Amino acid sequence: MCVLLVVLAASWARRLERxxxxxxxxxREEARQRGSHEARLQHPHIDLTRCMGCGLCVAACPEQGVLDVLHGQARVVHGSRCVGHSRCADECPVDAIAVTLSGVEERTDLPAIEVDFEAIGSPGLFLAGEVTGFALVRTAIAQGMAVAREVARRREETGRAAEARPAAEDMLDLLIVGAGPAGIACSLAALESGLRHVVIEQDQFGGTVAHYPRQKLVMTQPVELPLHGKLTQTTYTKEELIDLWHEIATQHALPVVTGERLDGIERREDGAFLVRTSEGFRVTRHVCLALGRRGSPRKLDVPGEDLTKVTYSLLDARAFEGRHVLVVGGGDSAIEAALGLGAQKDTTVTLSYRRTSFFRIKAKNEARILEAFHNGSVRAELGSNVRRIGDDRVELETDQGVIEIPNDHVFVLAGGIPPFKMLEECGVSFDPAMRLPVEEPTERGSGLIKALFVAFLLAMVTLAWSLLHGDYYDAPAHLRSSIDGHELLRPARNVGLACGIAAALAVVLNLLYLLRRGKRAWIRFGSLRGWMSLHVATGVSGFLLAVVHGGFLVRDTAGGHAILAMGVLIATGAMGRYLYSFVPRAANGRELALEEIQSRLAGLEGEWDADHPEYRHRVRGEVARLVAEGHWSRSLWRRVLATLTAQRRLKHTLHGLRLEGEGMGVPLERINDVLGLAQRAHRTALGAARYEELRGMLSSWRYIHRWAALLFVLVLGVHIVTAVRYAHFGAAS
Known part of the structure; x- marks a missing residue:
């Protein structure tokens, strides 16, 4: 009965997993069709030779839908939702994830900067914050601090002390452009280092963050600021962060000037910069451009856009209660604005977006806006464009024609035009050829050879010890008490006892890894990679120490059973850590090949223009059916039957499609191309399915590993209690 229940539970779990x-x-397919599978800036790269499918990266990511587990390994689903938190990489215990920039070699929107954030070709000109391609507040703060400290280091190297400056000129050490996260952190670090500096901001204190909607969560990770220390909260809303920055700026008297716009930068003959601003000129030896990427708001260029009711940001949705409001855009900012406005009493909100579906937005925003469409708090006008803005109405052009809606306010949240042109005029290059070469993440292997080498060394040490005392360890158990080394090597004395205690301590350290990797981690210090290495090392060394402690004998006792359980534990752990990833990697490789084939099939259809739409639709449907039947059938028997009859069904389907194509007058070359891809798609899907079945069987290592661990701990506890009681009884007698 118990065996039957276990089988049923395993079958049900397997069905749920499939x-x-x-x-x-x-x-993933939907994301690929929408284009959200690719990242805008940063994205995680997964080394499938190392990933063992623990799922910690998926749980750690604060952005929903970026990662998921497929075929027992982590895969990127919606890469565009990644904003570079790097929590996935921090939490990966096997170092299988690296967060990197995408398509660096071709991109023309990333500046060419040195590792210290200095613009290549413009000595003394630095960049920090989102303009460098990194979007996080935490990253912007770190970059701003690094720039100020690099300027301070250079000043010390050149021996230019503050009192040695020319008295005839108001020369700054550093001019910071932008009072956002990077600019504020740069100013604090500059003040800490004694640099003469000024921060100019064309808009308001807080930079881009100040333009976010009310209560928007803008920081979700702890940071530390110069002169202030570690921030007390791990999460901050826009208002909380702005208030904190104001408090810090007042407390430390930061030299921030708002309402001053950067107009240009020129280099003088002495190497200093002459900075033109809306208020005049400033002379400085170094400049830090912390401008962000927002730039100027993108406009619609339609009649009526110059009306005062048209704005390009939303600060407080409560001020528009009871109004007719139009929000234009389909990004996260537009979605959040529409949701905020739709929550106000008697406010009629219409969202106009030029696409028919949303593109590259956060999963939670997409779910919330679809719910708002459903409950009527926001009216959807997808696939529409603003045609004209009137005093009390707005015209939208849709597939059904031009419609008019009542309107009091228009919010154009269609992104911005980055200040790249102005940056280029200041000396910043966006030429990919000038950027430092970026080392692309590569597959580094599972580390099996290194692990085997370490295990081999430990085993050789253990073997050398056994050979050194071979006369004792080769003797039968009942004769060992008569050998000279018995008191030294026996389990209850000297070396034997020390090895037993060391093995127990190794087990304790080994189990601490579970406390570190849990959802509610009791241990916070150290990286999971370091703890995983410790987990492996203590597992192998603890087993070998236990073997020496037991005198290289496995007896029918609690201690002997503990050694056996520990051996099973190490074997299943090694399978999961070093061997298991090969089969999931093969299955995921088939998935990638299948996606490539489907992309090629779609490309061929695009080359046909409007010719033979019925045949194209028919082929696409048949390919999808063949892939689904051979790939993801939930029933085991249906999967077995599909495998046995796959070739016959494929041959029959392709023959029918060929006859249909010939009957419709489709050129033979096109028929052959499409049917060839269909055959490859079917074969690839079957390959992925077979690898998935094998992976499903191999995945039992996790359950064996966990139950072996529980059994080992219980038996070890019995062994230790028995040994302590025996020692106490022997001492008393």
């Missing part, structure tokens, strides 16, 4: 994977594959 259902979840089907959903993941469908979501």
């Amino acid at each position: 259902s979840r994977m089907v959903k993941t594959v469908e979501e």
